[in-house]
Amino acid sequence: MAVADIETRRMVLREISKRHLDISRLDVQVFHGVVYLRGTVSGMRGHDVDPKAEMELIRRILRQRPGVRDVVIDLIYR
Numbered sequence: 001m002a003v004a005d006i007e008t009r010r011m012v013l014r015e016i017s018k019r020h021l022d023i024s025r026l027d028v029q030v031f032h033g034v035v036y037l038r039g040t041v042s043g044m045r046g047h048d049v050d051p052k053a054e055m056e057l058i059r060r061i062l063r064q065r066p067g068v069r070d071v072v073i074d075l076i077y078r
Helices: 003-017 051-063
Strands: 021-031 034-043 070-077
Touching (some): 003 021
Parallel strands (some): 034 070
C-alpha cells in the first residue's frame, strides 16, 4: 500500500470516529486514492443516529479532501 493511501486511510478513520457510529465491523481500504468502505455500520447505543445518512455525509466530506479520488460505499446498515 502506498504511503499516501495509508495516510488517507488514517484520515478516513479519524473522520468516521467523529460520529456516533459503531464501526467495529467496518473495513476501510484505500487504493490509489479511492476509498472503499465495506461491512456493517450501526448507530451507537444511546444515540439516535441514522447510520445511512451519516455515511452519506462522510462520503461528501471525504470527496472534498485532497488525495481522495472517489468513495465507494458497500455497507449493511443496522
